[in-house]
Amino acid sequence: MYEDIPVTEKPTQIVMEEITDPEELAKARAQRARFDRNTAWLQAHAAEVYPRYRGKCICIAGEELFVAETPEEVLALAQSAHPDDDGFFLHYIPREKLARIYAN
């Protein structure tokens, strides 16, 4: 199912594997299509969603917005309404709108 590709670069301990199982690939493509649709929905509604829900967790599923205080709550709402949508877009909107430096 997986073909290991040796990775020698240190200090990472990551192993890269090509996924070759046709059934898994088909499922992955279908999930990705749903993820694409939910991402596109959020991008199209970004100007209204982000300012309104600062400090909240959001989840887009079935091209519908769900909002809650915690990731657990918003996931439960989204999965209850769209149990078959495994391409949800889950995100926390920071309280403050600040320039960011992410490097860790």
Place this chain on the structure above:
Amino acid sequence: MQINGEWLVCDDGVVRPVIRGEVLATNGAWVPVPFLLDTGADRTVFSVAILTALSPHALSASERLSGLGGSVRTVSLETRGRFSHEESRKVAFRGAYAAITDLEALDMSVLGRDITNLFAVVVDRPGNVVCLLGQRHQYMIVQR
């Protein structure tokens, strides 16, 4: 191998380079994850929201990660992330990843150099290109 990303509008209206993938949860489901492509990040790190969706049974305390605001506590989990590459194929990266435990510390999961060092990374805003290139794929710089 070419893994394509995109420029996405974030909560502050800033457009940032993102590569979307999936990460394997404890229950065997793949959780969709938008990763900020951060060439300065040493490690790939999951946000709290994504950590919650992965619902890991076993977490171990990990090293602290530092950034501009100081250091933050993290946990470590063994899992697999996967990404689409050309011809709708998928490649997975198996290993130990860090996750943040403070919701405000990191809003978006970060794709760091533990993975991106395996590729040439193209982050080209004027050209509207975000991608990772490896194996038989290369890029060329030309002067017009």
